[in-house]
Amino acid sequence: MPEFIKKSYLCTPMDIVDGYIVDLKGMKDDAVSHHWVLSDDFFSAVQGDEIKHGQVDVALRVKRTSEAFELDFQYEGMVEVECDRCLELMNQPIQGQCSLRAKMGEEDDDDGELITVAESSGILNLEWHLYEMVALEIPIRHVHSDGECNDKVMECLNPQETEKPVDPRWAALEALKTKTNKK
Numbered sequence: 001m002p003e004f005i006k007k008s009y010l011c012t013p014m015d016i017v018d019g020y021i022v023d024l025k026g027m028k029d030d031a032v033s034h035h036w037v038l039s040d041d042f043f044s045a046v047q048g049d050e051i052k053h054g055q056v057d058v059a060l061r062v063k064r065t066s067e068a069f070e071l072d073f074q075y076e077g078m079v080e081v082e083c084d085r086c087l088e089l090m091n092q093p094i095q096g097q098c099s100l101r102a103k104m105g106e107e108d109d110d111d112g113e114l115i116t117v118a119e120s121s122g123i124l125n126l127e128w129h130l131y132e133m134v135a136l137e138i139p140i141r142h143v144h145s146d147g148e149c150n151d152k153v154m155e156c157l158n159p160q161e162t163e164k165p166v167d168p169r170w171a172a173l174e175a176l177k178t179k180t181n182k183k
């Protein structure tokens with residue numbers, strides 16, 4: 001577990017659960033913690049466009065207040081995404097935090113600021129929220145470090161940039177030809 005998660009979350013017991021859900025209705029205490037590892041299984045189940053593989057640790061702290069449930073997430077890990085330059089897969093480190101608010105209501109809803117969870121179930125499914133959180137941490141332009149792009153692909157994409165320098169003998173001949181033509 002990453003160090004930052006240990007620091008902030010080890011004070012309360014961890015609930016390791018199947019699925020990425022929080023049982024809001026069943027909360028016995030006013031604060032509960034969850035810890036998940038988003039791995040390849042998660043990313044293939046969610047079927048997002050951008051991320052197919054990865055390993056991201058997520059720690060969630062849920063606090064029940066008189067008005068709502070406050071959810072604080074911290075996450076850290078690595079995802080595999082396409083390099084913008086050579087289109088090969090590259091590892092993108094991910095680290096961040098975010099908060100969500102949820103309340104009970106008549107039916108499931110999400111207006112972007114407040115999630116409403118149907119009181120009948122009281123279960124908040126966070127699968128898509130977790131995916132979006134991680135996807136949002138990917139920089140708009142993400143590329144391999146210099147020199148690590150796939151050369152073959154780069155050649156096809158930008159032939160002029162990787163063209164070999166002209167053989168000096170041919171260059172001399174070319175110069176001669178130009179001179180001759182001018183006469």
Ligand SMILES: [Zn+2]
Nearest residue numbers: 083086144149
């Ligand atoms: Zn690349």
